[in-house]
Amino acid sequence: MNSDRSSGRGLLYRVYERRLRSDLDQGALPRHVAMIIDGNRRWAKQLGYETAAHGHRAGAAKVREFLEWCDDLGIQVVTLYLLSSDNLVNRQQPELTDLIEIIADLAEELSHYRDWRVQHVGSDAGLPEPLIAALDAAEHRTADKKGLHVNLAVGYGGRTEITDAMRKIVASHHAEGRSLEDLAERLTPELIGEHLYTGGQPDPDLVIRTSGEQRLSDFMLWQAAHSEFYFVEALGPDLRRVDFLRAIRDYAKRNRRFGG
Helix, strand or coil: CHHHHHHHHHHHHHHHHHHHHHHCCHHHCCCEEEEECCCHHHHHHHCCCCCCHHHHHHHHHHHHHHHHHHHHHCCCEEEEEEEECCHHHHCCHHHHHHHHHHHHHHHHHHCCCCCCEEEEECCCCCCCHHHHHHHHHHHHHCCCCCCCEEEEEEEECHHHHHHHHHHHHHHHHHHCCCCHHHHHHHCCHHHHHHCCCCCCCCCCCEEEECCCCCCCCCCCCCHHHHCEEEECCCCHHHCCHHHHHHHHHHHHHCCCCCCC
């Protein structure tokens, strides 16, 4: 009897997914989706696991699913917030060690999947050499691919990103022998945007966060100035395709004002 009920629920979900998908206006979909997959540790604790690593592994598995959902819809760019610069100093070492290994494995896996292009967006400062090597290898391996552009935000902090962009601009300006007055005239939002980790990419149209938390946590502070936000109650590993499709449907119905 329980098996029949489970099968019935599964069928209803599949029908609902197809309905959500068919109702989407392809012309109203976001080009760039940013995702904060939060709640991995709570997921592991709720299920009685002794360490958070089980939650992080489940979250990494969900990442690949999420990217497939985006790719199948024709979304062009996805940015995933995997490890913040704050995490590098605030997480306990055993958990951080596990998380770093999981991220390295994920970068390797994604670089061999479909026609996806993988890019590390973040700072190498504070990252262990094996993780830097894994991210660099994934980026190099996929540099010529033309499919979904996957940004892995690792060692990332929004304020640090803006600071790094300004430093690059000042250093370039100084190398050209220009004056401070010239810099003041040249400095524009467009110039700063070109020097961010995501320089040359469209800003995220939609930012999704799981686990019910409603904050950015220093994620894409500059790029998300005019983004739409969608918060999901489900913990990261429990995110379902229907949750994702609801987020896309909600986005497609909004009247974007871009600060107006």
